[in-house]
Structures are given as structure tokens and as C-alpha cells.
Amino acid sequence: MGLLGLWGFVVFILCFLVLAYVPLQTHASSRSSINRKNLVVEPLVKGLCASMVIGHGYKCQELEVTTKDGYILSLQRIPEGRRESGGIGTKKQSVIIQHGVMVDGMIWFMNSPEQNLPMILADSGFDVWIVNSRGTRYSRRHTFLDPSNDEFWNWCLDDLVAYDLPAVFDFVYNLTGQKIHYVGHSLGTLMALTSFSERQLVHQVKSAALLSPVAFLSHMKTALGVIAARSLLSEALTLLRVAEFDPRGLLVKGYVRSVCASPGVDCSDMMSAMTGPNCCLNSSAVDQLLLHDNLQPTSTKNMVHLAQIVRYGVLAKYNHLEPQNMMKIPENIFPQSYYNLSNIPHDLPLFLSYGGQDALSDVADVQNLIDRLKSHDVDKLNVQYIKDYAHADHIMALNAKDIVYNAIVTFFKHQ
DSSP: OOHHHHHHHHHHHHHHHHHHHGGGGGGSOSOOTTTOOOOOSOSOTTOHIIIIIGGGTOOOEEEEEEOTTSEEEEEEEEOSOTTOOOOTTSOOOEEEEEOOTTOOGGGGGSSOTTTSHHHHHHHTTOEEEEEEOTTSTTOOEESSOOTTSGGGGOOOHHHIIIIIHHHHHHHHHHHHOSOEEEEEETHHHHHHHHHHHTTOSTTTEEEEEEESOOSOOTTOOOHHHHHHHHTTHHHHHHHTTOOEEOTTSHHHHHHHHHHHTSTTOOOSSHHHHHHOOOSSBOHHHHHHHHHTTOOOOEEHHHHHHHHHHHHHOSOBOOOOOOGGGTTSOGGGSOGGGBOOGGGSOTTSOEEEEEETTOSSSOHHHHHHHHHHTTTSOGGGEEEEEETTOOTTHHHHBTTHIIIIIHHHHHHHHTO
16 A cells, blocks of 8 residues: 555544534543643542542552663552561562553452452562553653653654563662562563563563463453554554544544444443453442543554564564555564574463463464463463453453462462
């Protein structure tokens, strides 16, 4: 497709989105991906500790970590369980918890203290650290850039790997002086796997638990994700200088509405349409996530990168080809641009948990990942398959404590 043809496609898509969005305007927020400025912390301006943790009887610290490229990340620390009194100075094993795309650290607290992973880990004797990635509500600051500046959003997975995770690991490692356990969900697993494949963090990490692990997206079944990845929508937004990809904004909401009108696409249950049929979610938790502005922005460039991984069928670094060449086959990517998962240290303890109903982290793609880890030390690779789980069950299921979290606690304590 030539540049003129692509611009025609862009104009068509945007016209379609605006027309599709009109019926929703009476219920929509006035914010959009184009004109929002300086959204800092909303609606929970008092911070994650005060909003979700301290009221349940846990100590919690609000901390900040600055990356080498200037992003100021919000980090929460739960140093002990509710019934402990040892204090922050007590030596205990640390766990860093990293969320996925278009959510933030809030996602881990949708259920009660007895059912959410950070508090279960704290009550099990771990020093817990919750990350909020750049661009999300608590991490919308930079040493000199403002979120209204397009340059603030000029980043993708490669930058999260090169800057965000190292900054957080360095901060926790320097403070505690010991190796760190890691928990990631979805994009948080992709960040870890690519980091480990680049031999980053491997001297600081003690073990890693990867929930709904993502390394390949070739078999993704969610219609919303597949159509978005293959339609060049995110590239179109890039050309129009829409640098912030806001799931609550006019363009993205309009696009979702248009996809939901496609034949064979059922959006009556939006969570299932995005993640697969989750078996065990608390409906009030789902409502809180979808209806109370808990979906978070990411960069359009990051969405382009994820779309490239879907289209190419390989785990590669961002393809900086001109927009008219975006759909070309992987041979256009230099070999050194691939993330080589065989470089992950064979003796790094890994716990993988995936679900049979997951529409994003599909069983076939997870099996592809496991195949790439076939040289891993047998006693260092633990794989858990849960037939009824979909993508969100690993972080929001009411029975995740019994099925997944207790297994993670046991895995960490054995390292």
C-alpha cells in the first residue's frame, strides 16, 4: 500500500470511528486521546496505598523511581503482613509485581485482602513491591516532559525492557541487598522474558512467576485484538500524531464500538470479548475495572509494537520502517532485532501458569514458548495449566488463591 493509499485508509477509519461513536457521546467522558492534558491521579488522587492498602490494616509506602530516560514511576511497598510487627528493617525476601498493558497496580487489588496476590504475599512473609508503568495514572511524570507533549509517549516494549524494569530492580536491590522474586501478568511477562533474553536483571532476580505468559501472539483469538492488530489502526493513529493510546478516549472507544458491530463479534460481555471466557471473576470487581476509569493509557507506539508481534508471528524489537512498509514480512527486520529466548539462563527458576480459555495468551502460543525453553533445567521450570482459566482469572479469580497464589508462595519459598 503506498503512502497516499495509507492516508486514504486513515481518513476512512477516522470518519468511520467518529460516526460510530456519535450514539455514545451522551454517556462518554469529555476527555479524548487528542486533547487530554496533565491527567495525573484520577479518581484516586490520594494514592494507591491510601486508597487500597492501608485501610485493610497493612503498612504501605509510596515511593518513586526515576528511569534513565527520565520517567518518574510510582512504586508501592507493602513490607509486612497485617499481623506482623517486624517493621521495614526486617530482612525478608522481596517480590516485584508488574501489571499488564492498559492497567496499573490497582488491578492487583480488585478482590479482598484474602483473595489478592500482593496481600497474600505480604501475609506469607514477603516484602512486596507494586510497579505502575510509565503513562498510567500514578506514573504520568517526567524530569522534563509533560504528558501533553508527544515526546512523552515516544516509547514501546523495548523501552520498558531497557529502562523501567532495570530502574525498579536496581532500586529494590540496592535498598534490600538481596536477589528479588518477580511476578508478571500478560505484558509484565513479556517484559520479563525479553529482559532475561537480553541477559538483563539475571544477576538480581531470584525467580520469576509468569501469569498468562506472553511471548508469541500468533494464535490470539480475541476478535478485538486480532482486528486491531491487522487493521493498521495504531499505525493510523501514529500518522495522525495521536501519541497517547487512551482506552477511555473518543477514537479508541469508537473503534471498539465499530469492531463490536462486526459479524461474529459479541461484545455483550466486554471482558470476555477481550480476554476469553473467564470462569471465576467477581462481577463487582469487573464492574470496578471497566466502569470506574481503571483502564489506563499506554503509548500508541507500544500498541504498534504489540501489533507487529501479532502480524509477524515473531518476538522482535520495534520495526522502525516507514508506515507504507509496515505490513512487510519479518525478513525486513534485521536478525539482531529479534529477542532470542534461548538466551534465558537455563538455571533461572521459572513458574508459568496459563489457562485453557485464554484468548490473548493462547494455549498454542504458550506451548511455543515452552518449546523455546526446552533446554531449561528440568528442576527450574514449573508449568501450571488451568483448563477453565482465561486471561483475567490469574489476577481477579475468586479461587486464584487456592489454585495459583498458594503455588507461587510455595515456589518462591523453595528458591
